Amino acid sequence: MEVIANKRDVQGKGASRRLRRSGKTPGVVYGGNQPAMNIELDHNAVFYALKREAFHSSVLTLDIDGAKESVLLRDYVMHPFRMEVQHLDFQRVDKTHKLHVSVPLHFINADVAPGVKLSGGNVSHIMTELNIACLADSLPEFIEVDLAKLEAGHSIHVADIKMPAGVEVVLHKGENPPVATIVVPRGAATEESAA
The missing domain is CATH 2.40.240.10 (Ribosomal Protein L25; Chain P)
Structure with missing residues (x-):
């Protein structure tokens, strides 16, 4: 641009x-x-x-x-x-030094996730952007988070996201925060157990 x-x-x-x-x-x-x-x-x-x-x-x-x-x-x-x-x-921007930038997350395949399709859960986005470090030429416009295999009650973490080449996540040592989770509404859980 x-x-x-x-x-x-x-x-x-x-x-x-x-x-x-x-x-x-x-x-x-x-x-x-x-x-x-x-x-x-x-x-x-x-x-x-x-x-x-x-x-x-x-x-x-x-x-x-x-x-x-x-x-x-x-x-x-x-x-x-x-x-x-x-x-x-x-x-x-200096093309020889790494940038530290916040990049937006785009969530895909939420409608086909087993937690949504089979359990009637809702996707809860815990993070909407991610801090990354990379050279200017490798800077992605956004990072995709694939929710296709996510089940109800489970979360996808930062370590589970496939990063583009040359991009690394900026986190504290040993940290692996959740990015999104599928939560089943209380009413849906009670109806299921009653059935």
Whole structure:
């Protein structure tokens, strides 16, 4: 994804307010071996880009006055009650160093899982994203979690997820938290035992 930006010379609260009134959003690019740079972006383009999942978890190409850099979206600030993006933070990506990023989880085959199909259970998502470490070229947009063999009362853990090549999960030593579980509602369990 490409993001168009311009260098911003004026700084401060008043300058940022004027910028927002003119339909622009202030931002900053930092990291790497270069100093931080203040930028401005088109508000509408950024507002709609933030609605896309890939914008949050992919390496983006930031075009600043014609010069292109690889960056990651690190943070953004929304207005408390208006549909307005207040500020964006981008971090430069060094292709030789590993990134630590949160990547969304996509759950597949929940409808064919034995715990749902045979036992009438519901899938409970304990985690919706996972902290990973990888090089920029290996960064996945999302990680799939296959629930096809999950039975009622059982959980799928982080160690059970097949990671893409070059991607490792960032966890404490010996930690293996559950990602999703199938829970049978109380009413369904009582009906089954009565039958």
